[in-house]
Amino acid sequence: MNHFKTYMLLAGMTALFAGVGYLIGGPTGMMIALVLALAMNAFSYWNADKIVLRTYGAQEVDESHPEPLIRHYASDVAEMAQAAGLPRPRITIIESDQPNAFATGRDPDHAAVAATTGLLRLLTRDEIRGVMAHELAHVKNRDTLVMTVTATIAGAISALANFAFFFGGSRDEEGNGGGVGGMIGAIAIAILAPIAAMLVQMAISRAREYEADRIGAAIGGDPAALARALEKIEAYARSGYENHAAERNPATAHMFIINPLSGKGADNLFSTHPATHNRVEALMRLGVGQQARRPAPTIVPSVPPSSPRGGASSPGPWG
Template sequence: MRNHLRTFMLLAALTALFVGAGYMVGGPTGMGIAFLLALVMNAVSYWNSDKIVLRMYGAQEVDPSHPEPIVRNFVADVHEMATRAGMPIPKVYLIDSDQPNAFATGRDPEHAAVAANLGLLRMLDRREIRGVMAHELAHVKNRDTLTMTITATIAGAVSALANFAFFFRGGDDRDRGGMIGAIAVAILAPIAAALVQMAISRTREYAADKAGAEISGDPEALASALQKIEAYARGIPNIQAEHHPATSHMFIINPLSGQGADNLFSTHPATHNRVAALMELKGRNPRSATVEAPSATAVPTSSGRKAGPWG
């Protein structure tokens, strides 16, 4: 109950930021328009959250009849784990991106989807892929996906409206702080929106790691996958995520940049903290159980960078 209340307060804060940015741009009229837009965005996100994000990433649905064995195994494992967890089988999607990563979306378990980048299937072994997808199924089962997608939609709108405040202001400057106020909202609103995203993301990622380990029955596989994804993702840009940074908190590992510690501006907790917690579930010493991650220079890609965190 406390978690649902906290989520409601965080979403209300995002809506308030959007309305406040509307006021800074257009005064009472702008505030009213922003409020109506916020209501529309919440409604549209509720009914179409999965379609919105999947379209952003050009995701393609796959099924057990796919010609490639690795994809057939991937779909079969998602179906098997969902059945074992006693939840509806979600739609399964693939995204044409070399960065290994994954996310879940949808308004509830009956209308959910899980998506993985092609890089995930190519760079991780089957056991590790199962661990990752069990984590995403945990998000679906815990009903995190609706909150995460609505947050991404509104946070992106707040940032866009705040940036617009740099170039437009109307009415009486004394009522809205003039250009100084517009500059302030353009700087502070995206930061505040990002902070709300982080507050939602971190707690839910830790919970999904734990529940995902229970669904797969293999916390060590998820720990290994997190370390590999972090190392590889730092060397492989996720172009779609760079174009839609407000969705970064939805991924199992931050697709934008890697952070070595749980700091204020990281959408995910540090990977080593996530690994330690998972290995505690395994009942082993986290230090002795650490999996050797691939070096960034070994990443099979034409680009070069790293990524990582835990939620």
Template sequence: MTGNGLRTFMLLAALTALFMGVGYLIGGPGGAMLALGLAAAMNVFAFWNADKLMLRMHGAREILPDERDPRLYQFASDTARMAEGAGMPVPRIYVIDNPQPNAFATGRDPNNAAVAATTGLLAQLNREEVMGVMAHELAHVRTRDTLTMTVTATIAGAIGFLANFALFFGGRERGGLIAALALAILAPIAASLVQMAISRAREYEADRIGAEICGNPQWLASALEKIERGARRTINPSAERNPATAHMFIINPLNGQGADNLFSTHPATANRIARLREMGGAAPTPPAGPWGHHGAWGGAMEDEDARGGRFGGPWG
């Protein structure tokens, strides 16, 4: 078993054990076995359907070959060319009508994968930066992170639900209401810690591989700076409604802490940027790409601080 496969197995085993623990609190040994059965069923469901569920949760729309918006068509074409250049199957490409700049990848394997970007991302980043972000998402697809991340989101969300259920309906025969309350609080936290410990390492690796796919680590480094600023000041309603999916995004869509600690679903953005700068030779701004220092569809690239809080992008 590869290192990535071993980490995946340990992650799912830990989440399943937590799920069984909550089941035991609710219904004793029978409840634990029922929870095991439910966990197995959820894993099967997530394997086949979690990508569709994730895309539906966030209102994603697929960009088809007959897309009439030339900006979206160009975005999809750039992403497809990078996938082909990396020797990967071209994933389905989606856009999400959401002002927060962000993106994610999902799917059970490279042949059944999807990548999605928000309209906020396309509006606030230039073409090179968008390509850097999508290269990061393609890296998640190539390393098969997407299956683990989507299954984790499904089970972690269910653990939180069962823990709250246990608070009201279980525990009197096995430690009383205090035990039920403790598990209701600790089980979701423990599930999140297991999830985060692995997803943070995956983000660093996806940054590295993504820089190789797009050919310039500075594009992704610059993109992360802009996404961090934009995400911290813009609410993502669909992510707030579905917090168990937060680790799927390139930048945490839920909060602005950015601290590299146990309760962060992502590494500190500053740490990620520093690693990317080292890969490409430290530079304060990304070098000119094949389109020069311009926005994704011809608009001049604007700096937030120098141009009154605006970014350059296709709708910027």
């Protein structure tokens, strides 16, 4: 059912793209936009991960890196991927003071994870493991294709809406539609199309974040570490640590573990992520549940080294 909803959402974005094309250029504009949307879907399927990594200047690293922080990060990701039954992803870092991370790729065999240098410097090793386990959960759930393609199409819809604004709105095949009405239509497109694209992003992102938190906590083995990491990333992102590449490419914001753009504190209409405190509460409940499910430790009574009279000790009830 989740995959069906995802395909419906992506189909909706394609239809929205075609609709904006119709309002700009009538039936001909719609057909052009539809062809472009289908071509973009195909291109994004094969190349969106490369585009995103290039956009953020991600550099691939491995366990042989001379810097201990990066070496530990790479080895932990590789180890958790193997434990989760996943192929080793491309492991990359992004030069940014803001602590954050994301995953991308069309399937687990072509996945990549990225962490900012700020994340590696500002979090403890177990917290970094928690964050990257969350990103590996996105890979395991095959969320990465949807998230990456959505970012590409959402950016294109915004660009198309801006095109409509500057070129005055729709015209039908008889040349009607310009003037004041056309300009009003263009303004409406410029405002509403990006909002519609954002709504699709949010529908994709929120439920997937909660699920990735849950599975990531299982992969990393420490829900509390992921919860602490989320709180720290949220605090740093709202205290002046800007991700400049994300500010230039807001359509990719939903890919990150914490929204890199704004400090919204609630699950409101224009937040691409669930509220951090809601995610933390869910993780802490998960941690309590894990503790409750663990069997109580077996307490073996100590056997005195000798009998009260100084003779050899008796074998006791276990022989």
